[in-house]
Amino acid sequence: GQQVMQIPQYQHVQEGEDFTTYCNSSTTLSNIQWYKQRPGGHPVFLIQLVKSGEVKKQKRLTFQFGEAKKNSSLHITATQTTDVGTYFCAGPAMYSNYQLIWGAGTKLIIKP
Amino acid sequence: DVKVTQSSRYLVKRTGEKVFLECVQDMDHENMFWYRQDPGLGLRLIYFSYDVKMKEKGDIPEGYSVSREKKERFSLILESASTNQTSMYLCASSLSFGTGTDTEAFFGQGTRLTVV
Incomplete structure (x- = not known):
């Protein structure tokens, strides 16, 4: 079935270092959304990308x-x-006009 | 600002109890969702609703039912709670679906349910 794979699962960085998370879909997506979930919080929408090659x-x-x-x-x-x-990506499901398929998330941890 | 409010932040229930989780949104959104979030598994859709009295199964509907009698309210029901339903439950709403704009999901604060 349709899947959105997200890597890495965790990333430990020193404060000031860069962080990257990647999402790969098994199918072409019409758009992709990104969310952030703070510890103890709920996912909050960050952005939606729609166009090929969009930055x-x-x-x-x-x-x-x-x-x-x-x-x-x-x-x-x-x-x-x-x-x-934790940063999540999500894209529309092919089989349903109503559902989002979610990546498993990447947890950003700042080393003390 | 869109507000999605879940009735409880923390809940402890006994095995076999019938459990009701309530969710209310104040932005007149058509679409409402119930997700379950477990470590390492991301968000899994239990049920969603695109209109009053309309509901559709998500990926993991077994052991759950839903009710949407009013547009602003979407309830998740655990018919007979079991320990494997211990989890974080997140309600969300969105204005529209699919490939267009205004499809972002707005989440409630979550209900952490423990079944003992």
Whole structure:
């Protein structure tokens, strides 16, 4: 069935280092969404990418959507403690107009 | 701001009990969802609803049912709670579906359910 694979599951970084998470879909996606979940919190929408090759920036966060619209990445430059949390990607399900298929998430951990 | 409110933040229930989780949204969204979140498994869709009294099964509906009598309220029911239903339950709503805009999901704060 349709899957969205997200790697890595965890990433430990020193504060100030960069962080990247990758999503790969088994099918072409019409769009992809990214969410952030802080520890103890709920997922919060960050952005939606729609166009092939699209790149969007939000301050230190850079989101990319692949040319084939099957992969996407989120890159954070110079991580800060406020970036800690789990980042999820999600794309529309092919078999249902209503569902999102979610990646398993990448947990960003800042080393003390 | 969209607000999605879940009735309880933490809940402890006994095996075999019937459990009701309530969710209310205040933005007149058509679509509402119930997810279950477990470590390493991401978000798994239990049920969703695209209109009042309309519901559809998600990926893991077994042991659950839902009710949507009013547009703003979507209830998740555990018919007979079991220990393997111990989890974080997240309610969400969205304005629209599919490939267009306004499809982002707005989540409630979550209910951490423990079944003992």
